[in-house]
Amino acid sequence: MQDLKYGQLTVFIAESNAALGLAGADDFATTVATAFETRDEVAVILATGNSQLSFMDALCQRSDIDWSRITILHMDQYLGMAEDHPESFSRYMQQKLVSRVKPKAFYGVRGDHQPVEEELARYGQLVRDLDPAICVMGIGENGHLAFNDPPADFDTREMIHIVELDEACRTQQVGEGHFASIDDVPTRALTLTVHALMRPASVIVLTPEARKAKIVKRVLEGPVTADYPASLLQTAPNARLYLDADSSALLDRRS
Numbered sequence: 184m185q186d187l188k189y190g191q192l193t194v195f196i197a198e199s200n201a202a203l204g205l206a207g208a209d210d211f212a213t214t215v216a217t218a219f220e221t222r223d224e225v226a227v228i229l230a231t232g233n234s235q236l237s238f239m240d241a242l243c244q245r246s247d248i249d250w251s252r253i254t255i256l257h258m259d260q261y262l263g264m265a266e267d268h269p270e271s272f273s274r275y276m277q278q279k280l281v282s283r284v285k286p287k288a289f290y291g292v293r294g295d296h297q298p299v300e301e302e303l304a305r306y307g308q309l310v311r312d313l314d315p316a317i318c319v320m321g322i323g324e325n326g327h328l329a330f331n332d333p334p335a336d337f338d339t340r341e342m343i344h345i346v347e348l349d350e351a352c353r354t355q356q357v358g359e360g361h362f363a364s365i366d367d368v369p370t371r372a373l374t375l376t377v378h379a380l381m382r383p384a385s386v387i388v389l390t391p392e393a394r395k396a397k398i399v400k401r402v403l404e405g406p407v408t409a410d411y412p413a414s415l416l417q418t419a420p421n422a423r424l425y426l427d428a429d430s431s432a433l434l435d436r437r438s
């Protein structure tokens with residue numbers, strides 16, 4: 184597997200999406216094992232979305248991860264959406280991973296809880312108390328991290344906040360097959376902040392597929408700016424970015 188450096192960020196290029204998923208699962212398993220050397224239990228933040236599917240499938244094939252000692256948090260939820268809605272990210276996490284690996288606990292973001300301020304306080308406190316050791320996420324087609332669309336707030340030290348979703352982000356949800364049209368995609372969401380996502384000791388970023396090639400080139404080869412939130416990864420020595428042949432195809436500095 185080819186490896187490169189962009190600023191302080193280490194980038195690995197796998198041959199395929201499947202190979203990327205296997206490499207990400209290897210990294211996750213190794214990092215969890217290291218964390219268990221100093222902790223009895225570990226909390227992790229995991230992403231949803233099509234970019235995570237090969238990784239989750241690879242995780243579920245492993246027998247060397249002690250899920251009984253792992254608590255899973257996730258990143259975001261559409262504002263007003265119930266947990267059992269077909270496009271709920273909590274439901275996705277339950278179906279794709281939680282029901283298969285049976286972790287110690289899974290805490291979902293309650294998008295329909297009222298008042299929403301109570302949910303922001305509850306989930307923010309969970310993140311602080313559990314102090315996740317690992318965050319696994321992707322990069323959106325507009326460069327977002329979780330639902331922190333451009334221009335992202337790099338300065339807040341809150342753990343979770345409400346955001347407006349931009350058109351590119353909502354279009355991506357349609358393109359991935361989650362909604363029939365952009366009119367069906369909610370316009371607001373609760374999301375972990377950039378600070379919360381980057382705070383764990385290890386950040387694993389999985390970004391396959393040709394549709395991500397343009398934004399990958401921009402966030403790695405351009406300046407760090409809130410207009411391309413994932414560009415902040417260039418400043419993150421605790422992060423590893425995994426690309427495949429398709430998502431890395433436009434990079435100038437491959438050799």
